[in-house]
Structures are given as structure tokens and as C-alpha cells.
Amino acid sequence: DIQLTQSPSFLSASVGDRVTITCRASQGISSYLAWYQQKPGKAPKLLIYAASTLQSGVPSRFSGSGSGTEFTLTISSLQPEDFATYYCQQLNSYLFGQGTKLEIK
Amino acid sequence: EVQLVESGGGVVQPGGSLRLSCAASGFTFDDYAMHWVRQAPGKGLEWVSLISGDGGSTYYADSVKGRFTISRDNSKNSLYLQMNSLRTEDTALYYCAKDYTIFGNYYGMDVWGQGTTVTVSS
Numbered sequence: 001d002i003q004l005t006q007s008p009s010f011l012s013a014s015v016g017d018r019v020t021i022t023c024r025a026s027q028g029i030s031s032y033l034a035w036y037q038q039k040p041g042k043a044p045k046l047l048i049y050a051a052s053t054l055q056s057g058v059p060s061r062f063s064g065s066g067s068g069t070e071f072t073l074t075i076s077s078l079q080p081e082d083f084a085t086y087y088c089q090q091l092n093s094y095l096f097g098q099g100t101k102l103e104i105k
Numbered sequence: 106e107v108q109l110v111e112s113g114g115g116v117v118q119p120g121g122s123l124r125l126s127c128a129a130s131g132f133t134f135d136d137y138a139m140h141w142v143r144q145a146p147g148k149g150l151e152w153v154s155l156i157s158g159d160g161g162s163t164y165y166a167d168s169v170k171g172r173f174t175i176s177r178d179n180s181k182n183s184l185y186l187q188m189n190s191l192r193t194e195d196t197a198l199y200y201c202a203k204d205y206t207i208f209g210n211y212y213g214m215d216v217w218g219q220g221t222t223v224t225v226s227s
Binding site: 032034036038043044045046049050053055087089091092094095096097098099 | 142166213
């Protein structure tokens with residue numbers, strides 16, 4: 001079975017910072033990866049699919065890259081509303097990564 | 106407005122059963138596969154089950170296979186999850202989510218409900 005490992009599990013950053021979250025697959029998954037954002041008490045929100053395609057309505061400060069086994073989610077300039085938990089998902093198996101909690105420094 | 110509303114959660118004893126429902130609106134329900142995803146308290150997301158748009162194909166996570174059954178009634182725009190032989194580890198917030206597939210390529214889940222809570226406890 002494919003395993004997904006996100007890093008870091010916790011990330012502390014300030015408004016305006018550029019942050020990167022990594023998702024590694026235990027075997028190659030081409031570009032079959034999505035990223036979600038979940039705020040406390042809310043349902044997840046699809047941000048990026050096919051590794052790098054921004055979902056409609058998602059701000060352009062979010063970007064995704066990678067293929068094969070290593071993927072990244074980058075937020076170019078953190079806004080207050082971006083502090084949340086982020087999950088990657090492998091699109092063949094529906095498996096989610098364990099999550100990265102992004103907190104305000 | 107595209108909307109999913111779950112219901113049916115509650116407190117049940119280990120070994121018991123519960124049926125969750127998800128009412129869909131704002132989109133052509135039978136055009137889309139649907140998922141159940143759960144989240145244990147303070148934990149991450151876990152995919153549970155998937156059903157195709159016509160209900161003819163179903164898929165399950167190993168953790169629930171043989172105990173949970175996903176179904177849908179397209180005439181009622183409704184999705185269901187029958188949960189039997191419940192265990193304490195099934196305690197979670199259960200979300201239904203709309204499949205985002207374009208030209209046969211699955212791209213994730215683009216619409217989510219607010220979730221319904223299932224607690225399995227004696």
C-alpha cells in the first residue's frame with residue numbers, strides 16, 4: 001500500500017511569510033495528488049488537484065508542485081485566514097496524509 | 106447553491122448499528138460519485154467509502170470493509186452509510202463529500218457537508 005508522509009506536522013509562521021509543506025509518497029503516484037485546507041470546526045476545502053492545478057476560487061498565493069513521490073504546497077505570503085491544517089490526498093487510493101497544522105508565530 | 110447535509114449521527118454501544126444520511130442539493134446528484142470521509146476527535150482525515158453515480162460500484166477502506174455499507178437513492182438525492190458492528194475506534198465526525206471527476210480523472214472531493222458525529226461508547 002502507498003503511504004503518504006507530510007512534513008512538517010506543525011509549522012509556526014507569521015503573516016507575510018512564505019511557507020512550504022511537503023508530501024512524500026512511498027512510491028510514485030505521477031501527479032495524482034490533491035491538497036485540502038481545514039479550519040477548526042469546518043469541513044475540508046479542496047485547494048489544489050492534479051498536484052498543481054488551483055481549484056476555482058482559491059487565491060493565487062497558493063500553489064502546488066511535484067510529481068512522482070515528492071510534492072509541495074506553497075503559500076507565497078501568509079494571510080491571517082490561512083492558518084489552518086493542510087492535508088494531501090493520493091487520488092488513486094483516496095489516502096490522506098496525516099496533516100500539517102499551520103499556526104501563527 | 107450546492108449543498109450536502111448529513112444526519113443520523115448519535116451515541117451507540119459497541120456492536121451496535123447506525124445509519125447515516127446525506128441530503129444533496131444544487132447539483133445533478135446521479136452524475137457524481139459520492140464519498141464518506143471520517144475524522145476521529147483531534148485526528149486527521151480518513152477516507153471510508155465511495156459509491157459510483159449509478160450506485161453500481163462501491164469501495165471501502167479496509168478498516169470498515171464487511172461492517173459498513175454505502176448506498177444511494179438518486180430519486181431522493183440522498184446518500185447513506187449503514188454502519189454495523191460498530192467499534193469504539195469508529196467514533197468520529199463523518200462527512201459526505203462530492204466526487205470531483207473530470208473526463209474520467211478523479212481530482213478529489215470538491216463539496217463537503219458539515220459532518221455528523223458518531224460516538225461508540227458503552
